[in-house]
Structure formats: structure tokens, C-alpha cells
Amino acid sequence: MSSKRMVLPRAAGVALLLLPLGASAQPAPRVADYTLTATLDPVRHTVRADGTIHWTNPSTVAVRDLWLHQYLNGFAGPRTYFMRTRSGDAWPAHPPHWGGLALETLRADDGTDLLPTATNDPAVPDDTSQLHVLLPRAVAPGDSITLAVRFTATLPEVVARTGYDGTFHLVAQWFPKVAVLEADGTWAHFPFHANSEFYADFGRYDVRIRYPRGYEIGATGPRVEGPAVVDGLLEERHVLEGIHDFAFTAWNHFRHADRTINRVEVHVLHAPGDERGAARTLDVMAGALPAFERRFGEYPYPVLTVVLPPPGAEATAGMEYPTLITIGAQWWTPRRVRDVEYVTLHEFGHQYFYGMLASNEHRYPMLDEGFCEYATARVMEDLFGRGGPVLDLPMLGPRFDTWAWEALGSAAIAHPLPLTLGADEYPSWDRYGEHVYSRTAIVLRTVERRVGTRLFTEILREYVDRSRFRHPTPEAFYAVVRERLGVPWEAFVRTAFETPWRYNLSVSEAVSARDPDGHWRGRALIDRDGPFDLPVNVVFTDVRGRRTVVRIANDRPLTVVPYDGPAALRSVAVDPEDTLPLEQRRIDNARLADGLAAPTLPLVARVAYWVALALGSVGP
Amino acid sequence: MIRAWLSTGGRSGVVLGIAAIEMALAWLLGLAATAALTRTLAHSPVGYQALHLAGGRWLGDLLALHAHAWEPTAALLGVALVAWAAAWLLLGGMLPVLGATAGVRLHRAAAESLRRAPTLLGLAAIAGLGFALAAFAGYAATGWGERAAALRLDVRAITLLGWVAWPVAGALAWLIGVWHDLARAHAMARGKTALQASGAAAFQMVRNPVATMATAAGFGLVAWAYVGAAAALSGLLEARTSVAAVVTLAVVQHLVVLGRVHARMKWFAWLGGRIAAAKTE
Known part of the structure; x- marks a missing residue:
């Protein structure tokens, strides 16, 4: 295998490569264009860069200031806002080597030096992840200003998706990035919080990366020039429009595997010896790209780079940047343990729910992580069959489906919070995760189960199409739900997203007795704990196997459902079709009639066998 | 041949x-460990x-529902x-004792074992030290291997x-296990002290390495083959819920436990025979 990737087509093809393919339908706005030349020093672990930021005011009001995010400063020391807000063991408390972003030059296009008057956010002490810049002139709506920048990014030893390990470098959040100016003229700026990801405006990124010989790099966007030798270093140029961030990776031991899938050049960069992981990644992408395009519309970029970080750099795995994702997996896991597949699908899904849509990940993390989690499970099911099995080893017992995993994650929430909280409003990483990922996904799954996969796919597709390159809020999704499903469904989604809830249905009693006329009469008690008035089926099964289905309104805490049949009642089940996967428990949705009991001895026998093996290991 | 294999010489x-x-x-512990689960499952129509159903959802529900019971259950086990x-x-x-002399009753063997408890504890302590060293060697070798590979x-x-480091440590642990078996056989068959038995066992391993190791490996492999066969069968039948499948699996799993004890008995009978033969010589 060659150590250099195939050189991409140049000249005439270049112009086409720069534009996102979906741009013809709804072009991405060009709010913040970055033209940078960056030089990686892999010995000092620094990136020195200079260039320009061309910013156009997308709002309806003139502004005289501007906010820059300098998120690499989240790793500048133990007292930064990022390090103060980390919870549990989500990220290391003290990387052995801190990093940071030193902005050396910041000049307006009239030559004004902007650094002397620039300040960090006084509301966030000890934190330099934001820079408030006063402009020398007002920038009217639609007008632009060009800032000249020069800076040095010092990478930390890998922590939270960024940094270096030995000679491996994952260079992310490495440049000063303009915050989003909302339509009403307010700046959506925020310090780098440990729960939070990012929010930025679309633009054209034209980045020249210089790096020592012997290294191979992977970067956002297609390579349009190079690698060529410049000043003793290799230089290559990556250019892409319709994106809102830029990251790259460099290592002197990368191997690569490439494949063209649905016209997209997919490059996998991996460690020596991880050829199997790379092949699996390409195989899953061969299914994922068509599946995502079928459900969520065209992937608008010509490339995708998937990075499998080497051992030691695992903290950079499982992250998304425009057209560059990092995944993590062990090369030796069996194919039926679908960890590679799951993570690849999830991170690729972010090219839609983060990349193209670019919702505010800080304010509404559920819109990217939760919707992406739903999309992941949906495509897992498309590719691997019913339930989207993520663990499918019969030798080890039960199969685990992605949907079941999401449902259990949501059900595990002990103290519910609204899903529309900001990332910094969740008190811990765990509580952030269980709400934002699992509960959001399972709410969407519930709507899908109620209205049908086909219709819900159309709804999500419409939301994605309308929101492409538009920074959607939950209102954008509510609007599509209202138009396609009506006000009651909008109310359901609003309640599920915006209020804390627990929800469960259970059969608490099932009885029948023979009347003098020979009929068996009885009742089932259906308990509802939670806010949702959604009709469900109750199924009575008698001892002869005859089933009777009764539809109940399910609009009160307790519903009494009468039974009248020719034989004694054997069991009752509420919602056996599993149309409400957001339930706290499913195991109590069905029960045998009072007085009956199911055999459980085989379970005891299995446990006894394993105990006997354990006893034998310390026995005679 | 099967009859010869099954025979334990009157044991x-x-x-x-x-x-x-x-x-x-195991059944008592199994019943205690699953009591809470079976109470819930007994109400379920299935x-x-x-x-095995709903892609792990119901299993997850059960585990969550009885989360409070896991700690005491694990402690009990x-x-x-x-x-x-x-x-x-x-x-x-x-x-x-049973291996050295055919026809000894279980309670007699137990009484003899208890009488020689100090010797057995001494041998167990030496073996325990060896196992700890094997584990440390495995740990150290892993670190070395990773550094070399890095x-x-x-x-x-x-x-x-x-x-690779762990199988090597496992082989070392297995050698210590064989030595421990030999030492106990020498102690019980010939009334040796812990130190004398340790020496005799080591001497036998050195004098007859092939026969001793091959026989120990043979009986060990047989015992593990039973477990492997049961695991394979379990893979085929685990998700099947017919009475025949459930009964077959339960029977096979009981036979595995019996087969393991049987193989151990045959091994000690072989050791007893060797020691008796050496004494006669």
C-alpha cells in the first residue's frame, strides 16, 4: 500500500469540487470565509498560521463588534471554563501538556489593530475561549469586513477530541472562529463548556497546510493542490464551501484505504495493522452513504475522510468535523459486534445533523446529537435488519438491538429534564448524554412507530431539506410536524421535548370468572403513568389462544377494560405492537391472568450451570 | 473404549x-440469585x-427493575x-486420597483430608504464591510486549x-496447578509433609515430564472440551424456547459438571497409581 493518497483531479474539476453538491437546491450562505496558511510543527506540537477571515453581516442590523471563539484555550490550564465544567471522568483532569491559542495579529481591512481593545468575556472569569472585538466601523447588513489574522495554536496532549499523542496530531478548534450573528443582531457566543460542542456560520474554507516530509495528512474538504514541496515542507491546499469548521490530522505512520462510494471519495486513515478496521469502515460506508441519502437527502460534499486514531489517542475518537470524522474500534472485534459500524454511522450522520444543518449545538444539543442518534439507529436497522442489532452473538445469549439500547437509555433517566435545555444546563455529562442522545432518539422513534416509518421518513426529510445550511431550531421541526401530522402531534412533540416526563403503561390486573350463562367475564386494569394521551390496543388472549383486540383512548391514569369471552382469560397485553417505545418499561405491558404462572425453571437452570462452572474453578 | 474411559476403578x-x-x-445459589427475576417473569405470558425477545429490551427492563438486588446477589455469590x-x-x-486407594468412602476421605489440613494449607500457600507470580509475570510481559510493539x-x-503474554502466564499457572495436584497426591498417599511433598512433586515432574504433563494436559483438555461443547450447543439452542431444547441444554450442562469431576477423579487415580508403582519399585 502506498504511503500517499491518490492525487485528486485538478484544473477544470477544481471549481466544481469546491461547491457542495446540494448547493443547487439551496445554496449555503457565505458568511465567514477563511483563507489560511497553516504550518504544523509536529515536534513542538504547534500550528503557526496566518491569513484572513472575510465576514459578511447576515443579520438585519448593523454591528460594531464581533465575537471570536478560541476554543483551543479550553485546554490552556486547569482553571479554564472547559476544565471547570467537566464532570466525572468524561475528560482527563490534567493532560500532561496543556495547549492554547495565541492570537498575535488581528487587523481590520483599514489596518486598525484590533487586539488592544479586544477583551475576553468578563462574565466568565479565568477563561479566554471567547474574544470580544470592537470593529473600527459599523458593518451594515449584507456588508463585509476582512480581518487579517496570525496566530499560533499549541496542541494539548490528547484531551476531548483534540491534540497530539507522540507524532499523531488531531488538529481541531485550532483557529479563531467567528461566532454566529443571529438574524436579530444578537451574537450566539458562548464559552467552551465541557458538555458542549460548537456553532458557527457557513463559509468557504481555503486552507494551505504545510507539514514535514514523511507525514500524511487528512483534512476537511477535497485536496485541490499538492502535496508539493514549499520551503522544505510539503504543502497541500484544501478548499470547500458550505462548511462551518475545518480540522485536519497528521501522522507519520498513517496507512490509508480509499473507495469511491456514490460519487464520494471516501478515505480511511488508520494505524498500521488496522487494515481490518479500515475495510470494515469502508464496507459500512458503502451501505451508509446510500442509506443516508435515501432517507435524509444528498450528501453534498465530494469527500469524506474517516480517521481511526492509533492506540494512545483514543480521546480523539468519535468526533465529527465537516467531511472529516474520527471513529474508534478494536481491530479484533467480531463483525457481529457492530461497534465500528455503529460509531461510523453515528459520526457520518453528523454530516447531516451538525454539518449541513448546523444547528446551535450549545443551545440545542438534542438537534444534532439526538436527531443523529435516531438516524444512526434507523440506518443500523436498514443495514443490519430488524432492530438494528449492535450485539449479535448467539453464543453469548440475547441479542441487543440499537433501538432497545436507546429505549433503555431513555428509561434509565431517574430525574427527567427537558430535552431542549442547553448543553451547559445539564448538570453532568451523564445526564446530558442520557437526555440528549437516548431520550431524543426514542421520542422520534415513538413518532415513527405511531405514524409509520414511511411518513415519518418524509417528515424528517422535509425538515432536513428545509433546514439545510439554515441553523434550524426546534421550531423548524415542530413546523414540519404540524403541517404533516397536525396540531395534536405538534403538541406531543413539544411536550416530549420541552417538559420533563416519565411515561409507563402497565397491566396491573387481569381476571376472569365464569358466569352462570357460561361466558367468562372479567377485566384488565391498565395503569398509565405520564403525560401522553395516545390510544393503544389492549389484547386479551384466552386459554384456547383466541385473541380479542380492544382499542382504548388511554386518556386517564387508570383504564378499566372489560373482558367477555367464551373461555377463561389467559393473558392481557397493552400496546403489544410497541408503538410507544418511550415507555419506562415494556416488561410490565403484558401479564398472565391472576392465578396463572409461567415456567421460569430454565432460567434458574442456566444460572445454576454458570454458578457450577464458577464453583468448579475453585473446587475439587 | 468408552467403558474404559468411564471407569474410575470403583469410584x-x-x-x-x-x-x-x-x-x-449451584442450584441453591441459582434459585437465590434469580428469585426476584423469576417472580417478575412468572407474570409474563412468555x-x-x-x-430473548424484543432485542434485549425486556432483559434490560428486568435488570433495571431489579437493580437494587444486584449488589446483594453478587455479594451472596x-x-x-x-x-x-x-x-x-x-x-x-x-x-x-480417593485416587490413591479405591473403595474409600467419601466421608473417610474427607476426614483424612481434614486431619492433614495443615499440610494442605501449606501446599495451597506455596501454590498461591506461584499463581500470584504467574499473574505478575503475565502483567509484566504484557507491558513489555506493548512497549516492544509500540x-x-x-x-x-x-x-x-x-x-501472547497471558497464555504464557496461563501455562505457568497450569504448571503450578499440576505441581499442586502432584504434591497433594504425594502428601496424602505417602504421608509426606508439605515441604517433602513439594520436593517429591517437583522431582516427579522433572523425572517423568512427558508422561506427567501429557496426562495432566489430556485430562485438562477433556474437562475443557466438555465446557466448549456445551458452549457450542448453547449457541445453537440458547434462543430456542421449546421444551426439548431447554431440557437438552440443561441435561448437557449437568453432564459437563459431572464430566469435569469425573476427569479430575481419573487424573488423581492415575497419579495414585504412579505413586504406588514408584513406592513398589
């Missing part, structure tokens, strides 16, 4: 007795089959295992070298 009753005790205890291991420290002479930066080599 079948003893083998059945020990296996029955082991299974009875009973224990719920564990842990205490039971420790108590069982402690009992076999004292009864560790039973199989060697120079090549080949993730497969890194993992494989890490994996």
Missing part, C-alpha cells in the same frame, strides 16, 4: 456424590423467554464462592503481543 459413586453436591449448591474455595482448601486431600506502531502486533 463412580464418589464422582457422582461430589458432582451432585456441586450441582445442588415467561423466561422474555429474556461472592461469599458462596469464597466459602466453597475455603472448604476445598481443607478438603483438597479428598481426591488424592516501536513498530502496528496495532495488531501491539494487541497480539499483549495477548
Whole structure:
């Protein structure tokens, strides 16, 4: 295998490569264009860069200031806002080597030096992840200003998706990035919080990366020039429009595997010896790209780079940047343990729910992580069959489906919070995760189960199409739900997203007795704990196997459902079709009639066998 | 041939007795560990089959529903295992006694084992030290392997070298286990002290390495083959819920436990025979 990737087509093809393919339908706005030349020093672990930021005011009001995010400063020391807000063991408390972003030059296009008057956010002490810049002139709506920048990014030893390990470098959040100016003229700026990801405006990124010989790099966007030798270093140029961030990776031991899938050049960069992981990644992408395009519309970029970080750099795995994702997996896991597949699908899904849509990940993390989690499970099911099995080893017992995993994650929430909280409003990483990922996904799954996969796919597709390159809020999704499903469904989604809830249905009693006329009469008690008035089926099964289905309104805490049949009642089940996967428990949705009991001895026998093996290991 | 393999030289009753005790205890612990689960599953129309349905959702529900019970259940099983291991420290002479002399009753062997408890504890302490050293060697070798592999930066080599270290440590632990069996056999058959038995066992391993190791490996492999066969069958039948499948699996799993005790008895009978022959010489 060659150590250099195939050189991409140049000249005439270049112009086409720069534009996102979906741009013809709804072009991405060009709010913040970055033209940078960056030089990686892999010995000092620094990136020195200079260039320009061309910013156009997308709002309806003139502004005289501007906010820059300098998120690499989240790793500048133990007292930064990022390090103060980390919870549990989500990220290391003290990387052995801190990093940071030193902005050396910041000049307006009239030559004004902007650094002397620039300040960090006084509301966030000890934190330099934001820079408030006063402009020398007002920038009217639609007008632009060009800032000249020069800076040095010092990478930390890998922590939270960024940094270096030995000679491996994952260079992310490495440049000063303009915050989003909302339509009403307010700046959506925020310090780098440990729960939070990012929010930025679309633009054209034209980045020249210089790096020592012997290294191979992977970067956002297609390579349009190079690698060529410049000043003793290799230089290559990556250019892409319709994106809102830029990251790259460099290592002197990368191997690569490439494949063209649905016209997209997919490059996998991996460690020596991880050829199997790379092949699996390409195989899953061969299914994922068509599946995502079928459900969520065209992937608008010509490339995708998937990075499998080497051992030691695992903290950079499982992250998304425009057209560059990092995944993590062990090369030796069996194919039926679908960890590679799951993570690849999830991170690729972010090219839609983060990349193209670019919702505010800080304010509404559920819109990217939760919707992406739903999309992941949906495509897992498309590719691997019913339930989207993520663990499918019969030798080890039960199969685990992605949907079941999401449902259990949501059900595990002990103290519910609204899903529309900001990332910094969740008190811990765990509580952030269980709400934002699992509960959001399972709410969407519930709507899908109620209205049908086909219709819900159309709804999500419409939301994605309308929101492409538009920074959607939950209102954008509510609007599509209202138009396609009506006000009651909008109310359901609003309640599920915006209020804390627990929800469960259970059969608490099932009885029948023979009347003098020979009929068996009885009742089932259906308990509802939670806010949702959604009709469900109750199924009575008698001892002869005859089933009777009764539809109940399910609009009160307790519903009494009468039974009248020719034989004694054997069991009752509420919602056996599993149309409400957001339930706290499913195991109590069905029960045998009072007085009956199911055999459980085989379970005891299995446990006894394993105990006997354990006893034998310390026995005679 | 099968008959020859099954024969334990008049010790079948003893083998059945020990296996029955082991299974009875396992069943008691199994019942205690699953009591809460079975109460819930008994109300379900599909009973224990719920564990295999709904892609793990019902299993997850059960685990969450009884989350409060896991800690005491794990503690119960842990205490039971420790108590069982402690009992076999004292009864560790039973199989060697039974192996050395056919026709000894179980309670006689137990009484003899208890009488020689200090010797058995001494041998167990030496073996325990050896096991700890083997574990440390494995740990150290893993670190060395990873450091060596890291120079090549080949993730497969890194993992494989890490994996190789543990089988080597496992082989060392197995050697110590064989030595421990031999030492107990010498102690119980010839009335030697712990130190004398240790020396005699080591001497036998050096003098007859091929016969001793091959026989030990043979009996060990047979015992593990039973477990492997049961695992394969379990893979085929685990998700099947017919009565025939459930009964077949349960029977096979009980036979595995019996087969393991049987193989151990045959091994100690072989050791007893060798020691008796050496004494005659």
C-alpha cells in the first residue's frame, strides 16, 4: 500500500469540487470565509498560521463588534471554563501538556489593530475561549469586513477530541472562529463548556497546510493542490464551501484505504495493522452513504475522510468535523459486534445533523446529537435488519438491538429534564448524554412507530431539506410536524421535548370468572403513568389462544377494560405492537391472568450451570 | 473404549456424590440469585423467554427493575464462592486420597483430608504464591510486549503481543496447578509433609515430564472440551424456547459438571497409581 493518497483531479474539476453538491437546491450562505496558511510543527506540537477571515453581516442590523471563539484555550490550564465544567471522568483532569491559542495579529481591512481593545468575556472569569472585538466601523447588513489574522495554536496532549499523542496530531478548534450573528443582531457566543460542542456560520474554507516530509495528512474538504514541496515542507491546499469548521490530522505512520462510494471519495486513515478496521469502515460506508441519502437527502460534499486514531489517542475518537470524522474500534472485534459500524454511522450522520444543518449545538444539543442518534439507529436497522442489532452473538445469549439500547437509555433517566435545555444546563455529562442522545432518539422513534416509518421518513426529510445550511431550531421541526401530522402531534412533540416526563403503561390486573350463562367475564386494569394521551390496543388472549383486540383512548391514569369471552382469560397485553417505545418499561405491558404462572425453571437452570462452572474453578 | 474411559476403578459413586453436591449448591445459589427475576417473569405470558425477545429490551427492563438486588446477589455469590474455595482448601486431600486407594468412602476421605489440613494449607500457600507470580509475570510481559510493539506502531502486533503474554502466564499457572495436584497426591498417599511433598512433586515432574504433563494436559483438555461443547450447543439452542431444547441444554450442562469431576477423579487415580508403582519399585 502506498504511503500517499491518490492525487485528486485538478484544473477544470477544481471549481466544481469546491461547491457542495446540494448547493443547487439551496445554496449555503457565505458568511465567514477563511483563507489560511497553516504550518504544523509536529515536534513542538504547534500550528503557526496566518491569513484572513472575510465576514459578511447576515443579520438585519448593523454591528460594531464581533465575537471570536478560541476554543483551543479550553485546554490552556486547569482553571479554564472547559476544565471547570467537566464532570466525572468524561475528560482527563490534567493532560500532561496543556495547549492554547495565541492570537498575535488581528487587523481590520483599514489596518486598525484590533487586539488592544479586544477583551475576553468578563462574565466568565479565568477563561479566554471567547474574544470580544470592537470593529473600527459599523458593518451594515449584507456588508463585509476582512480581518487579517496570525496566530499560533499549541496542541494539548490528547484531551476531548483534540491534540497530539507522540507524532499523531488531531488538529481541531485550532483557529479563531467567528461566532454566529443571529438574524436579530444578537451574537450566539458562548464559552467552551465541557458538555458542549460548537456553532458557527457557513463559509468557504481555503486552507494551505504545510507539514514535514514523511507525514500524511487528512483534512476537511477535497485536496485541490499538492502535496508539493514549499520551503522544505510539503504543502497541500484544501478548499470547500458550505462548511462551518475545518480540522485536519497528521501522522507519520498513517496507512490509508480509499473507495469511491456514490460519487464520494471516501478515505480511511488508520494505524498500521488496522487494515481490518479500515475495510470494515469502508464496507459500512458503502451501505451508509446510500442509506443516508435515501432517507435524509444528498450528501453534498465530494469527500469524506474517516480517521481511526492509533492506540494512545483514543480521546480523539468519535468526533465529527465537516467531511472529516474520527471513529474508534478494536481491530479484533467480531463483525457481529457492530461497534465500528455503529460509531461510523453515528459520526457520518453528523454530516447531516451538525454539518449541513448546523444547528446551535450549545443551545440545542438534542438537534444534532439526538436527531443523529435516531438516524444512526434507523440506518443500523436498514443495514443490519430488524432492530438494528449492535450485539449479535448467539453464543453469548440475547441479542441487543440499537433501538432497545436507546429505549433503555431513555428509561434509565431517574430525574427527567427537558430535552431542549442547553448543553451547559445539564448538570453532568451523564445526564446530558442520557437526555440528549437516548431520550431524543426514542421520542422520534415513538413518532415513527405511531405514524409509520414511511411518513415519518418524509417528515424528517422535509425538515432536513428545509433546514439545510439554515441553523434550524426546534421550531423548524415542530413546523414540519404540524403541517404533516397536525396540531395534536405538534403538541406531543413539544411536550416530549420541552417538559420533563416519565411515561409507563402497565397491566396491573387481569381476571376472569365464569358466569352462570357460561361466558367468562372479567377485566384488565391498565395503569398509565405520564403525560401522553395516545390510544393503544389492549389484547386479551384466552386459554384456547383466541385473541380479542380492544382499542382504548388511554386518556386517564387508570383504564378499566372489560373482558367477555367464551373461555377463561389467559393473558392481557397493552400496546403489544410497541408503538410507544418511550415507555419506562415494556416488561410490565403484558401479564398472565391472576392465578396463572409461567415456567421460569430454565432460567434458574442456566444460572445454576454458570454458578457450577464458577464453583468448579475453585473446587475439587 | 468408552467403558474404559468411564471407569474410575470403583469410584463412580464418589464422582457422582461430589458432582451432585456441586450441582445442588449451584442450584441453591441459582434459585437465590434469580428469585426476584423469576417472580417478575412468572407474570409474563412468555415467561423466561422474555429474556430473548424484543432485542434485549425486556432483559434490560428486568435488570433495571431489579437493580437494587444486584449488589446483594453478587455479594451472596461472592461469599458462596469464597466459602466453597475455603472448604476445598481443607478438603483438597479428598481426591488424592480417593485416587490413591479405591473403595474409600467419601466421608473417610474427607476426614483424612481434614486431619492433614495443615499440610494442605501449606501446599495451597506455596501454590498461591506461584499463581500470584504467574499473574505478575503475565502483567509484566504484557507491558513489555506493548512497549516492544509500540516501536513498530502496528496495532495488531501491539494487541497480539499483549495477548501472547497471558497464555504464557496461563501455562505457568497450569504448571503450578499440576505441581499442586502432584504434591497433594504425594502428601496424602505417602504421608509426606508439605515441604517433602513439594520436593517429591517437583522431582516427579522433572523425572517423568512427558508422561506427567501429557496426562495432566489430556485430562485438562477433556474437562475443557466438555465446557466448549456445551458452549457450542448453547449457541445453537440458547434462543430456542421449546421444551426439548431447554431440557437438552440443561441435561448437557449437568453432564459437563459431572464430566469435569469425573476427569479430575481419573487424573488423581492415575497419579495414585504412579505413586504406588514408584513406592513398589
